[in-house]
Amino acid sequence: MLRLAAADNYIIGIDLGTTNIYGVLADLNASIIHEEKRPTKLEEGFFSIMDQTAEIIDLLSQKTAEKKKRLCGIGMAVAGLINKNRNMVEFSPNFHWQDVDIIGTLGQRFSLPIYFDNVTRVMALGELCYGVGKQYKNFVFINIGYGIGAGIIIDGQPLLGAVGMAGEFGHITVDKDSNTQCDCGNFGCLEALASGQGIARAARNELKKGAQSNLLEMCGGDINKVTAEMVAEAAKKGDSLAWNIFSQAAEYIGLGISALINLFNPEVVVLGGGVIQAGEILFDNVRKTISARALNRSARGVPLLPATFGLKAAAMGAVSLVMNKLLNLELECFLSKEK
Numbered sequence: 001m002l003r004l005a006a007a008d009n010y011i012i013g014i015d016l017g018t019t020n021i022y023g024v025l026a027d028l029n030a031s032i033i034h035e036e037k038r039p040t041k042l043e044e045g046f047f048s049i050m051d052q053t054a055e056i057i058d059l060l061s062q063k064t065a066e067k068k069k070r071l072c073g074i075g076m077a078v079a080g081l082i083n084k085n086r087n088m089v090e091f092s093p094n095f096h097w098q099d100v101d102i103i104g105t106l107g108q109r110f111s112l113p114i115y116f117d118n119v120t121r122v123m124a125l126g127e128l129c130y131g132v133g134k135q136y137k138n139f140v141f142i143n144i145g146y147g148i149g150a151g152i153i154i155d156g157q158p159l160l161g162a163v164g165m166a167g168e169f170g171h172i173t174v175d176k177d178s179n180t181q182c183d184c185g186n187f188g189c190l191e192a193l194a195s196g197q198g199i200a201r202a203a204r205n206e207l208k209k210g211a212q213s214n215l216l217e218m219c220g221g222d223i224n225k226v227t228a229e230m231v232a233e234a235a236k237k238g239d240s241l242a243w244n245i246f247s248q249a250a251e252y253i254g255l256g257i258s259a260l261i262n263l264f265n266p267e268v269v270v271l272g273g274g275v276i277q278a279g280e281i282l283f284d285n286v287r288k289t290i291s292a293r294a295l296n297r298s299a300r301g302v303p304l305l306p307a308t309f310g311l312k313a314a315a316m317g318a319v320s321l322v323m324n325k326l327l328n329l330e331l332e333c334f335l336s337k338e339k
């Protein structure tokens with residue numbers, strides 16, 4: 001029955017990122033029908049970003065109407081600490097938001113159910129429904145992009161914590177003596193040292209101190225334009241500054257993942273987010289640290305896999321938020337405007 005209806009019912013999945021707002025229209029088989037993407041007007045603040053999100057939802061709704069299909073709901077992946085009791089984004093260091101009400105703001109504009117959750121947990125849920133979850137029920141999804149987070153799946157259920165804030169992996173301290181400040185205000189967080197912005201910042205700092213590197217040429221002499229992608233590319237070509245920065249970041253990530261493996265005993269660890277586009281240079285260095293640090297042979301041998309949906313992991317996870325509700329899977333990992 002579901003197979004018959006799957007092509008006639010659509011879901012909107014939104015990846016509300018600090019760089020881009022990316023929306024997909026998918027059917028119930030998780031096939032993407034249409035996509036829309038806009039650069040996030042980060043500096044214009046919360047309400048402007050909600051307007052941008054609403055525009056994307058409108059465009060995707062129009063496509064649904066054109067194709068004479070039914071829209072079942074909207075799922076959203078959001079970077080930040082989400083309090084599920086209050087149904088609010090309590091703190092988002094990357095967006096610089098405190099206590100913002102997504103459902104209160106968007107809920108008035110759409111007569112559809114809206115569900116949202118923390119981006120990394122949403123990515124993990126997408127894997128659980130449509131990716132590695134077909135094979136594994138205990139895994140950790142690590143998102144390494146602008147920030148860093150972890151979505152932890154135990155016995156086929158996402159770990160939420162008391163109010164929904166479990167998985168803030170990026171804000172564990174990996175260097176207590178570091179003078180690199182994180183967006184959260186603390187010093188020496190994994191995110192500050194090993195995220196996309198952390199890698200770019202480390203490279204810029206070294207270049208400003210006069211270090212020699214191919215990065216200078218790659219950024220056209222404007223040090224502020226150095227990105228994590230450039231550092232990965234230069235490292236792959238053998239640039240020693242870029243290599244050192246990238247492998248240092250990978251080592252920090254490996255240290256963190258070793259701790260997660262020791263704590264949760266996952267069957268696999270899945271890596272997603274923009275930084276993993278660097279490929280083997282990242283995976284190799286992370287694996288090396290895990291094999292040196294994890295506790296026993298089985299922990300050291302935990303496979304590291306790339307995210308099934310690559311850069312679409314958050315949007316596809318957002319689709320799975322709605323899908324769970326439709327199928328009554330009772331994976332209690334989402335907040336809705338129905339509550």
Ligand SMILES: [Zn+2]
Binds near residue numbers: 171
């Ligand atoms: Zn932090």
